[in-house]
Amino acid sequence: MGRSPCCDKVGLKKGPWTPEEDQKLLAYIEEHGHGSWRALPARAGLQRCGKSCRLRWTNYLRPDIKRGKISLQEEQTIIQLHALLGNRWSAIATHLPKRTDNEIKNYWNTHLKKRLAKMGIDPVTHKPKSDTLMSNDGQSKNAANLSHMAQWESARLEAEARLVRQSKLQPPSANSFQASTSNPVQKSMGQARCLDVLKAWNGVVWGKNDEAAGVSVTVTTGIVGELGSPTSTLSSAAGTNGIMKEESEEEWKQMPENRDEIGNATPFTSNWESEQVALNSSEACSSREFRGKLYGLVTECFLCRWRGMRIVGYTNSGGNDVGVSDYYEDNKNYGNSILNLVNSSPSHSPIF
DNA sequence: AACGGGAGCAACCGCCTTCTA
DNA sequence: ATAGAAGGCGGTTGCTCCCGT
Structure with missing residues (x-):
């Protein structure tokens, strides 16, 4: 036609x-x-x-557009989300309040892509182009690890991409998880940090899971203390998606460093959140808005994990503990590896 | 001061998806 | 079920500005 x-x-x-x-x-x-x-x-x-x-x-x-320089925090978010989502700028933009997909796309193409390339990271796959680049000291191990994680992530992303494509029955409107809503249901959804969304997705959206009727997931998340990224501050979630709040960097700086007796980082208990999200399957299947939110949660969940949020409590609708997978730690490490590389190569360094 | 090249970004193009009659 | 309309998205283009020579 x-x-x-x-x-x-x-x-x-x-x-x-x-x-x-x-x-x-x-x-x-x-x-x-x-x-x-x-x-x-x-x-x-x-x-x-x-x-x-x-x-x-x-x-x-549009009045709700923030113009001006992309902050370091936003930059990190773009890198993280691009590794997860690829060139899906609109999806990335939903996690960057007041930024447009076009602006993010331009910023990626003119700044971040080049920077990653110069660092020897393929900006498409986020894999190191060559291990020789980082053959010194401990970085070779890091690179090998990074490569492994990237391969793992790549396979997972393929599956995610399929899900997300189907999920876009309702494309997530700009900042669908953000403060613009006054709907308390939306707010509570926005506060949800992480959950086994893919599992919920399969059950709720397509009804493939017997547990779909009334999926209830309790998620307790915390910030893992060893992370050096200011983006890890997630305590400001009320009424917003919480992740991109500009003041988060300040909050991060004010956070105490918790360490146990042998120096290992421990979670910041004061920043932990425990939330319950009830997903009613019949409502979900009939509500495109709901599916849009769930789509947002998929992305947000990965983002949370990547930023080092440790899922410490995770129960299904029956209240059974379903445990914590190495999966989460793997993703966190992979994301941090890239961020560490980026952060260790400031824009004024010769590499740029 | 003039020129050339690169960076940054607004805007366009064309394809894809979704909606609707 | 189907075709056309409309909107959304990502890739690309081209203009403007800046900086180095």
Whole structure:
């Protein structure tokens, strides 16, 4: 089946938007909402195609957009999520409040991709390009480990990708897990740190699991003390997805360092959270919104793990402890390996 | 001061998915 | 069930600015 162009191109303006055009678009949307994008240009008095208007709005004019330099914390998040999700910029953007997918994509292509490449890490696979690059001291072991983790992660991501593709029955709207909601149900969902989402997913969304009816997962998470990443601060979750809060870095700095008698890091008990998320299967299967949230949880779960959140308590709907897998530790180590490499190569170093 | 090259980013293009009649 | 419309997404382009020569 052929596709008609999104709009009649004859006589329509292209190229950079003028302040007058911005003003027209802004004024129209503020008064009427965008409605049908195709119909919008004519109604707003713009000589643009609807697609161009939509893009201008979502990438530039929307009021909830933060412009300016990408912070270190955001940078780390992008790297982590890119390793998990690949070039799925919109999915990555849902975890970076007020940033657009286009901005993240641009930042990746102009900054992070080059930086990783210069460090000898393939920006596509996040695998080291060559072990010889890090043949000195303990780094060779680290590289080997990294390679192993990357392979493991790659296989897992393939499975995840399939799930996520199917999950996008409702694409996660921008920041679907974030503070914009006033819905208490959404808030409680947003607070959920980690859960066996894939298991829940299989059961809830497609009804393949007998336990699907009323999946209830209690998750207790904590920040693992040995991590050096400020992004590990997850205690600010109330009402937001909590992960990207800008003030997290400050909170991190203020955190005490807990160590046991032999110097091993111990979790910061004060930052632990225990939450219960009830997933009702019948509601889930009929609610595309719910599926969208679950999709967000898939990503968030991996992110939590990667940032060193240790899943210490994990029970199924029957209250049975289902344990903790090395799986989580493997991912944490892999993510930290990349982050350590990045962090140990500041932008002012010769490698850049 | 002029020029060239690279970086950064806004915007476009085309494909894919989802919705709807 | 199907076709067309609409929206969403990722890749790419091209313009502008900056910096070094």
